[in-house]
Amino acid sequence: MKAVYGWLAEASTEQKRTLVAASLGWMLDSMDVMLYAFVLGEVQRGMHLSAAASGAMMSATLIAAAAGGIGFGWIADRFGRVRALTLSVLIYSLATALCGLTQTALQLVTCRLVLGLGMGGEWASGAALVAETWPARHRGKALAVVQSSWAVGYALGAAVAALVMPRFGWRVVFFAGIAPALIAFLVLRGIREPEEWQRQRAPRPPVALLFRGQLGRSMATCATMNAATLFAWWGLFTWVPPFLSLSSSEGGRGLSIVDTSLWTIVMQAGTFLGYVIFGYIADRFSRKFTYIGYLVAAAVMVPLFAFVRSANALLILGPLVGFFGTGYFSGFSVISSELFPTDLRGSAMGFAYNIGRVASAAAPYVVGKVSESAGLSFALSITSAAFLLAALIAMGLPSPAMETTDECRTA
Numbered sequence: 001m002k003a004v005y006g007w008l009a010e011a012s013t014e015q016k017r018t019l020v021a022a023s024l025g026w027m028l029d030s031m032d033v034m035l036y037a038f039v040l041g042e043v044q045r046g047m048h049l050s051a052a053a054s055g056a057m058m059s060a061t062l063i064a065a066a067a068g069g070i071g072f073g074w075i076a077d078r079f080g081r082v083r084a085l086t087l088s089v090l091i092y093s094l095a096t097a098l099c100g101l102t103q104t105a106l107q108l109v110t111c112r113l114v115l116g117l118g119m120g121g122e123w124a125s126g127a128a129l130v131a132e133t134w135p136a137r138h139r140g141k142a143l144a145v146v147q148s149s150w151a152v153g154y155a156l157g158a159a160v161a162a163l164v165m166p167r168f169g170w171r172v173v174f175f176a177g178i179a180p181a182l183i184a185f186l187v188l189r190g191i192r193e194p195e196e197w198q199r200q201r202a203p204r205p206p207v208a209l210l211f212r213g214q215l216g217r218s219m220a221t222c223a224t225m226n227a228a229t230l231f232a233w234w235g236l237f238t239w240v241p242p243f244l245s246l247s248s249s250e251g252g253r254g255l256s257i258v259d260t261s262l263w264t265i266v267m268q269a270g271t272f273l274g275y276v277i278f279g280y281i282a283d284r285f286s287r288k289f290t291y292i293g294y295l296v297a298a299a300v301m302v303p304l305f306a307f308v309r310s311a312n313a314l315l316i317l318g319p320l321v322g323f324f325g326t327g328y329f330s331g332f333s334v335i336s337s338e339l340f341p342t343d344l345r346g347s348a349m350g351f352a353y354n355i356g357r358v359a360s361a362a363a364p365y366v367v368g369k370v371s372e373s374a375g376l377s378f379a380l381s382i383t384s385a386a387f388l389l390a391a392l393i394a395m396g397l398p399s400p401a402m403e404t405t406d407e408c409r410t411a
Contacts, residue, residue, distance in 0.1 A: 007138045011134075015133050017191055019145060021085065022126035022130045024183055025122050025126050026149045027152045029119050029180070030152075031160070032119070032157075032180065037058070037238050038160075039173050041245055047104070050368075051368040051372055055367065056364070056368075057108065059365045060112055060116070061119070062361035064115070064120070066355060066361070067120065067354075068117035068354070069121060069124050070350050072122075072350060073128075073346045073351060075125075076124060076125040081129035081132070082192070082193055084121060085121075085126050088117075088121030089181070091115075091117055093178055093179065095112075095118060096115055097174060098114075100177075102171075123354075124350035128337065131338075132194035139283075140282040141276075144275050144280075146333065147327075147333055148271075148276045150326070151271035152268070154264070155264065155269070158262075160176045161173055161257070161261055162257060162258050164176070166257060166258075196342050215340065215348075221396050223352045225394045227356035227358075227359035228356075228387070228393060229386070229390040232363070233326065234364055235386070236302060236367075236380055236383045239376065243306075245260040246376070251375045253311065267318035267321065269319055271319075271322030275329070275330045279330050287331055291332070292391045294331070295324075296387070298384075298387045299385075302381060302387070303384055305321045336348070366379075367379045367380065
């Protein structure tokens with residue numbers, strides 16, 4: 001047990017607090033964003049939207065998230081990781097609650113755009129905060145814990161939808177999104193900016209350096225491989241809840257809203273383990289090849305999940321899809337944090353992660369559009385190609401950078 005939890009026991013109070021703050025922010029970010037996926041079917045019917053149009057709602061959120069991530073990355077570098085994290089949580093939580101008050105598709109997409117700005121900013125600032133607070137030997141595990149909270153938030157969103165929507169309707173589901181605003185004040189108060197960031201406060205080098213030389217090559221690799229993985233993830237997981245709940249005539253598997261939530265929660269249990277176990281493997285062996293291995297396994301698992309008919313088989317395959325099809329994000333956090341210097345890390349991580357969201361924004365729309373002619377099972381399976389493309393791009397990552405020490409990172 002000491003080998004599993006010893007790294008947490010030896011952590012300082014400040015390290016634990018930053019880990020909790022970033023994890024809660026990411027968990028509730030996941031819950032707020034994915035609430036839409038759980039009410040998507042009802043929104044479609046209530047607002048008389050096509051599958052492509054309802055998918056485009058999520059696409060709009062992802063485009064806004066790209067802008068938010070890049071902008072908040074700069075804010076995190078200029079004004080501090082904690083300030084940027086707090087502001088982003090407040091924005092996405094308030095915007096989620098406002099979704100429940102919308103009466104038209106235009107009003108809803110406007111709220112989703114604002115939500116996306118906060119959603120994009122949370123990851124860049126939270127990941128940079130943890131990366132700069134934890135030592136290299138435990139950084140993979142710490143960032144894996146942060147990433148694993150996405151699975152908790154996704155499952156929490158499923159539980160909220162199952163408990164609230166049958167009784168009160170889809171609008172009330174969104175009101176749960178106000179919770180992160182309260183938690184932001186309670187948890188983030190009093191957390192100090194990382195010493196590493198404070199030492200590098202001035203003068204700040206120009207952001208343009210991220211697009212030249214070795215940093216430019218690292219940025220190109222990180223941004224393109226993440227674009228491919230985000231296309232795969234959002235294309236797949238935006239449509240998993242509708243895939244489970246829609247009738248067979250609509251291309252789904254005909255589960256009730258309660259069963260859909262239960263199957264989703266079980267899938268997220270696999271996702272949680274995928275995140276956490278990635279951190280242990282990556283800290284022990286290679287970040288790069290662990291990352292690639294997850295992507296290849298995901299490409300194999302997705303078609304199996306999409307075409308199986310048995311509800312019990314879905315229950316078995318779901319956690320495996322979650323394990324490999326999401327767990328690799330722990331790798332992106334640690335890989336990108338170690339490739340870029342402290343004084344540009346927030347901007348670099350914000351750009352590398354969120355420029356991928358621009359490409360991935362098309363995924364919910366594409367899957368929805370393809371499903372209208374080829375069926376939802378085939379549409380979900382096209383995400384396998386994106387997983388394989390990401391694995392090929394990741395082969396170009398500089399392996400030594402994955403194992404860098406704290407001294408090298410701050411040199």
